[in-house]
Amino acid sequence: MELFQLLAAALAGGTVLLFGMLGGIFTERSGVMNLAIEGYMLLGATISYSASASSGSPWIGLLMGAVAAAILGILHAIICISLKADQVVSGLATNFVGTGVSLVLGANLTSLVGTVPLLPSVAFPKLLELGWIGEGLYTLTKQSIMVYIGFVLIPIAQWYLTKTRPGMHLRAIGENPEAADAMGINVNGLRYVYTILGAALAGIGGAAISIAIYSGWFSELTTNGRGWICVGLVIFAQWNPVRGAFGAYFFGILSRLVLDLKIPATLFGGLVANPFFLHPNYTFFLEMLPYFFTLVVMIIGANSAKAKHIGAPSALGRPYSRGEKGKQ
Numbered sequence: 001m002e003l004f005q006l007l008a009a010a011l012a013g014g015t016v017l018l019f020g021m022l023g024g025i026f027t028e029r030s031g032v033m034n035l036a037i038e039g040y041m042l043l044g045a046t047i048s049y050s051a052s053a054s055s056g057s058p059w060i061g062l063l064m065g066a067v068a069a070a071i072l073g074i075l076h077a078i079i080c081i082s083l084k085a086d087q088v089v090s091g092l093a094t095n096f097v098g099t100g101v102s103l104v105l106g107a108n109l110t111s112l113v114g115t116v117p118l119l120p121s122v123a124f125p126k127l128l129e130l131g132w133i134g135e136g137l138y139t140l141t142k143q144s145i146m147v148y149i150g151f152v153l154i155p156i157a158q159w160y161l162t163k164t165r166p167g168m169h170l171r172a173i174g175e176n177p178e179a180a181d182a183m184g185i186n187v188n189g190l191r192y193v194y195t196i197l198g199a200a201l202a203g204i205g206g207a208a209i210s211i212a213i214y215s216g217w218f219s220e221l222t223t224n225g226r227g228w229i230c231v232g233l234v235i236f237a238q239w240n241p242v243r244g245a246f247g248a249y250f251f252g253i254l255s256r257l258v259l260d261l262k263i264p265a266t267l268f269g270g271l272v273a274n275p276f277f278l279h280p281n282y283t284f285f286l287e288m289l290p291y292f293f294t295l296v297v298m299i300i301g302a303n304s305a306k307a308k309h310i311g312a313p314s315a316l317g318r319p320y321s322r323g324e325k326g327k328q
Contacts, residue, residue, distance in 0.1 A: 004137070006253065007140055009252065009256035013252030013253075013256060015208060016226060017247075017252070020040075020206075021230045023037060023230075024231060025234055028198075030170055030174050030313075031191060032191050033080075033316060033317045035091030035092055035095060036092075036094035038228055039227065041069075042099055042223045043203060045206035047065045047068035047105070048061040052118075053117075058120075065203045066204050066207065067200070070199050072101075073200065074199075076199065077196060081192055088317070095227075113217070117211075118211050121142060121144050122145055144212040154245045158240070173315070174313030177315050209226075236297040239312070251293070258287060261286055
């Protein structure tokens, strides 16, 4: 049963990262760097929580969270695509704007904990008739509907990027915008679309935190750096949704293990005293692990991509102007 509980927590925690990671992939596949995922997610979490409370509908909250993040994405798009500013600086600045706005708008939201309508969960009670294995499967499959939406979104994103004409256009504007322009593709127009779409997906990831998976608003700790983990997952995934999904769920397992290691007084069936229980200050090292592994998977992803001669989209980070081929 403990294994099923761990896997269930991994699916839930990984779903939050999944939406942010997919948003990053779509934006960066178009040639626009996306370092604002943390800000998008926190803004999406804040607005969705507030809108769900005021409207009484978590679905309206989810929509408003996506819209709020998309509006912030427009700001990033204007700076990067129209003004052709440095995309790293713009991403960081947009992140700070999203975080600052979220903290201002969410100042009074902590008092609403326990009163905000949440997105529904999905359960299969018939599984309980299968004995102990059924109980485990029931625990594993009793998830927020956002987990199942994430399951559906993974193959759709992969299919869209690799099998459809719009997906081919997306890859073209990120790899060779000059050739795409010569084919009649509106490079900057599509970059706007995918920058905004990426922001909206990250906002949905934030909404999944506040009105589905973790159910609450906890100031800047609502996202707690998950957006930055998503940035690392995009690199680890080599801009591939399926590979990124495995990474997201792995981090879901890791996050749950960190939590589980804090609680018991002993480990390994009572054989060893738990140092994290005896010395609570040591838990800071545990909480560092997800971010440490973010660095590890980024290195693994970069080395793997180099070995396979796969890299970031060739035009990533480079503004495009017709007639300025190759200009950085």
